[in-house]
Amino acid sequence: MPSDCISYQKSGYFSKLMNDYLDEKTNLKALYSRFPKLENFSEQIQEKHSNFPFKNRELLVDSLKKQYQNFKTSETTLNNIKLLNEENTFTITTGHQLNLFTGPLYFLYKIISTINLCEQLKKEYPNQNFVPIYWMATEDHDFEEINHFWFKGKKITWQKESFGPVGRLSTNGLKEVFEQFSTELGIGENATYLKDLFIKGYLEHSNLADATRYIANEIFKEKGLVILDGDDKNLKQLFIPYAKEELVNQTSSEEVLKTNELLTKYKIQVNPREINLFYIEDNLRERIVFEDNSYKVLNTNYAFSESEILAELENHPEKFSPNVILRPLYQEVILPNLCYIGGGGELAYWLELKSNFEANNVTFPMLLLRNSVLIATEKQAEKADKLELTWTDLFSKQQDLISNKTKELSNFDIDFTSQKEHLKKQFENLYEIAVKTDKSFIGAVKAQEVKQIKGLENLEKRLLKAEKRILAEKLERITSLQNELFPKQSLQERKANFSEYYLEFGTELIDKLFEELKPLENEFSILVL
Incomplete structure (x- = not known):
């Protein structure tokens, strides 16, 4: 059978909400600004350009340089970071958890979709620059979701306790994981590459954020991918006014609940809290709540008056972490972003957020469903x-x-x-x-x-x-x-790890994915290798 494709709507693996979004049903039009079509990017560029302060660019570039200072990367990536200082440069962004050894296959598909869209946009809009961004979900704290990957039907797990943001987590204990994985890989050139990638990523970096950056950079650096860690004090300074609005007025809860009334015929992906912020330290990520006229951090003795918590925000913005409702807003505040590429579940909660963006006067990005792929051997x-x-x-x-x-x-x-x-x-x-x-x-x-x-x-x-x-x-x-x-x-891409296919096909796997994935076509690709 030749390589082929099938529409997402006919694949049977997407929700009614996603199918209706892809069909551009009129009842969903109020939940997004522009549908991701090539011709619609012109207006998106104009809106983001007029609504993104240049000082944000300067701070973003400065932070990225610091984040990359201990990493060797390509001239293409370094040039993309420099380009972000120019007003005609925009980003296309995807995000992903810090899954062990990238986790499920769709990690690759998200990033390749992002890179390919940047290249397509450059051809259509040659006077603009487009930079692919991978946003590492370093502030998540659900370790059970990321501490494993599947290889040839076997679950390879990192046994460790974790309490705070996962990006700060020590990589101690991954030597034992490597020994198990190494045995499963066996011998050969591709096996050697995968072992080396694991060793240099996890055994030669002290925390999970740096390890993940190394691995993603090694796979995609020649394509100019820029990897961003939002757990950054300087970047959080840009978010202070929005976090203050959240603490004092709880705007996001009010706006998202109003939007969710438009989604009653669908499954609501997330529901807002009254305050959609966490308080974080190295071994702590707990919700901030307002009780008894005081701001409290759950499961701790921390308590603040309004003036005290606002002072804490000004002095230590890095201690305030947005949850799933506010993280997209934080992303769009610090990036000159045009489009977010994500899975069906991600886009489902993004569709709840447009009115909150409007209330905060932040441009809402275009939402693009990532490429999906079924890999089959000849x-x-x-x-x-x-x-x-x-x-x-x-x-x-x-x-x-x-x-x-x-x-x-x-x-x-x-x-x-x-x-x-x-x-x-x-x-x-x-x-x-x-x-x-x-x-x-x-x-x-x-x-x-x-x-x-x-x-x-x-x-x-x-x-x-x-x-x-x-x-x-x-x-x-x-x-x-x-x-x-x-x-x-279930879908192969939600379970299997890329190493299973890289072991057999090597660089052909990555090359073929770059060749085949067309992010704006909304089709489930079948890739025969």
Whole structure:
């Protein structure tokens, strides 16, 4: 089977909210400014240019230089950092947790989508510069979400206690993880590269933020990727007025709750707190709450009056960490950003935030669903051909796939639709007789119709079951192939780690992804290697 694609809406793996957003349904128009189309970036550029102070650029570049001072990187990345000091330079941003060894495959897809979009925009708008940004989620504190990755069906886990922001977490204990991973990798040139990447990333850096920066930089530095750590005192200074607004007026809660009223027909992704800020130290990240006329940090003895907490904010802005509701606002305050690229869950909560951006007079970015990819080997594609499977077949729910293929492979028609329609026509005549004679007879006719239709449905199910037994060997091969491509009947990209495929394909994996991923086309790519 050749490389191919399938629309996100037809893949069956995206929420109704995302499908409606991609279809540009009118009921969602109020939740975003511009849909991510190439021609819409012109207005987005103009709006962001007029609403982004130059002093923010200077501070951003200064912070990035400090963050990179102990890292070797490419001239392309260094030049991109310098370009951010120019008023005609804008960013395209994606964000990701500090997952161990990048976590699921879609880490690659997010960043490659971001880089490819920058290159596409440069061709369309040659007088502007576009810099790809990877925002490291260094202030998250849910260690259980990031302390592992899957390699060939095995879960490789970093056993450690963590209480504060994960970016500050010591990398002690990762030597044992490396020994387990090294054994699984075996030998060979690609295995050696992966081992070296792990060693230099985690065993030669003291904290998780630096380790993650090293790994992402090594994979993408030649493409000019700029990696940003928001856990930065200087950058937090820019956020002081917005954090003050949050503490004093709780604006974001009011605005997001109003927006969520427009999303009642969908699953609400996140609900705001009254105060959407955490207080952080090296081993602490706890919510700030307002109780008994005092600002308190949960599970601590910290308590502040209003004047005290505002003084703390002015003197130590690095101790105030935005949660999921406010982090996007912080990002857009410090970056000359045009577009955020994220997964379906991420964009679902971004769609709750536009009114809060407007209340804070910050430009709301365009929202682009990241590229999704299914990687298949040539051998798997050949199997699919022999089994007469299309990619649409393989994306089906497994029960539907097996039932449909059974009907297709059977020597006779298992679908009793025509028999049921014939039966219904016969009962139409009986209804006419019942109406003309005794109306109480209608109920008996209806009961008999239901009984006979049900009988046909049961026969259809029994026949289908019998055919499944006869075709069991071929159906087993179909099921086996789908399970290889969709582990645990879920998306491969949400489970498998890139190392599993890099081990087999090396740099071809990355090169092919850059070649194939087209961020503005909204299609699920199938990549045959």
